[in-house]
Amino acid sequence: MKNLSVKTGILSMAFLTLTAMSCKSETKKTETEDTHAMEASSHENEGHDHATMHGDSDSHERSVEASTEKNAATTPILDAYIQIKNGLVADSKEKAAAGATALLKAFSAFNMSELKGDTHNEYMEILESAKEHAEHIVESTIDHQREHFEGLSTDISDLVTLLGTEKTLYKDFCPMANNNKGGAWLSEVKDIKNPYFGAKMLKCGSVQQQIN
Amino acid sequence: MKLVKIISIILLVVFVGIQFIPTTRNLSKDVSNSDFMVVFDVPKNIESKLKVSCYDCHSNNTYYPWYNKIQPVAWFLEDHINEGKAELNFSTFGEYSKRRQKSKLKSIMSQITDDEMPLESYTLIHSDAKLSKEDKKEVVSWIETLVY
Numbered sequence: 001m002k003n004l005s006v007k008t009g010i011l012s013m014a015f016l017t018l019t020a021m022s023c024k025s026e027t028k029k030t031e032t033e034d035t036h037a038m039e040a041s042s043h044e045n046e047g048h049d050h051a052t053m054h055g056d057s058d059s060h061e062r063s064v065e066a067s068t069e070k071n072a073a074t075t076p077i078l079d080a081y082i083q084i085k086n087g088l089v090a091d092s093k094e095k096a097a098a099g100a101t102a103l104l105k106a107f108s109a110f111n112m113s114e115l116k117g118d119t120h121n122e123y124m125e126i127l128e129s130a131k132e133h134a135e136h137i138v139e140s141t142i143d144h145q146r147e148h149f150e151g152l153s154t155d156i157s158d159l160v161t162l163l164g165t166e167k168t169l170y171k172d173f174c175p176m177a178n179n180n181k182g183g184a185w186l187s188e189v190k191d192i193k194n195p196y197f198g199a200k201m202l203k204c205g206s207v208q209q210q211i212n
Numbered sequence: 213m214k215l216v217k218i219i220s221i222i223l224l225v226v227f228v229g230i231q232f233i234p235t236t237r238n239l240s241k242d243v244s245n246s247d248f249m250v251v252f253d254v255p256k257n258i259e260s261k262l263k264v265s266c267y268d269c270h271s272n273n274t275y276y277p278w279y280n281k282i283q284p285v286a287w288f289l290e291d292h293i294n295e296g297k298a299e300l301n302f303s304t305f306g307e308y309s310k311r312r313q314k315s316k317l318k319s320i321m322s323q324i325t326d327d328e329m330p331l332e333s334y335t336l337i338h339s340d341a342k343l344s345k346e347d348k349k350e351v352v353s354w355i356e357t358l359v360y
Contacts, residue, residue, distance in 0.1 A: 125309040132312070147322050151315040179325075181360060 069164035070212070076106040078167055081156045082188050084137060088149060088195035089202070093142040096149075100137035107131060115163075122162055130155040146196050150183045157186055160211060168212045174205035184208070230283040238293050240272040246306030247271075258354050262302070265330045265341040269296030272303040317359050321352050 080103035087095030107127060115123050133152035137145045157171060170187045177183030177196035185195055192205045243250065249259055268274045269292060280289055300316055308316060323329040325348065335342040343351065 125311050128309065129311045129315055133315070143326075147319070151318065155311070
């Protein structure tokens with residue numbers, strides 16, 4: 001009898017520890033991205049015949065005019081975005097995360113009551129997506145931050161197109177970012193400082209467009 | 213020895229007791245119109261891979277083996293599934309804006325490529341959910357055709 005209860009005890013303890021252990025094994029990332037074949041954006045843009053998502057963000061049915069307005073309201077958002085960008089340029093996970101926290105704050109402080117109709121809907125979609133990226137940047141490893149920064153850059157760049165800015169910005173593009181699919185970002189300085197690679201390839205990329 | 217006996221009896225009682233605490237099962241019979249498989253034209257081989265390897269935690273329908281109905285496993289699982297669905301829900305994929313769909317697709321690709329998903333703790337128990345190198349390539353390059 002004694003033996004039996006000892007056995008059950010051991011068994012149930014083993015069971016409990018086993019079940020407690022199985023969660024959330026934080027998987028480690030390996031850094032193996034140094035293999036950059038210098039063929040630029042090799043993605044074919046041939047048509048695919050089924051439902052794809054080509055050029056989604058700019059080919060909406062919505063008719064939103066690109067804004068050339070000198071809008072000061074977007075400045076806190078853009079400043080926070082640039083803070084993330086500069087964090088990644090400096091290979092600093094912490095600085096990027098701090099920028100993402102600032103970005104979340106800037107978004108919640110943004111007054112969207114002036115936005116009407118399609119502009120409002122478009123803004124809401126950008127907001128939703130940008131927030132998700134920022135939340136991930138707050139809590140991720142730097143590789144993962146950079147992945148989300150790529151999506152975030154699309155959102156912020158679309159936001160500038162939608163609402164305008166008073167800042168002078170440069171839209172830069174690096175064909176090697178995003179696993180050679182290419183990635184864009186906005187910068188406050190004309191010199192190329194690549195947030196996707198940091199010190200590894202600081203100069204990779206070129207200015208594609210100047211805003212203001 | 214007596215202490216061990218007492219402790220094991222207590223544990224046993226607790227173990228039996230918690231079995232009676234109800235949990236919500238993540239089971240929905242209907243396939244919604246916004247399900248990933250409805251929204252996209254998914255090839256059969258990709259569909260089965262996504263369903264076996266991803267849908268348990270990232271959809272409104274989980275396949276529960278018997279041991280997942282036992283506490284405290286069931287609790288842990290419930291939590292885990294809620295978290296997974298908050299991040300990505302294949303059952304309601306069509307409800308995301310196009311913008312977010314695209315970014316989710318990109319994240320799916322990178323999570324699979326970086327071996328972060330499916331979670332190791334999950335494939336340890338569900339060996340059928342494990343994706344081989346070839347499987348991963350296949351899934352990722354198919355998703356690529358949606359995004360790029």
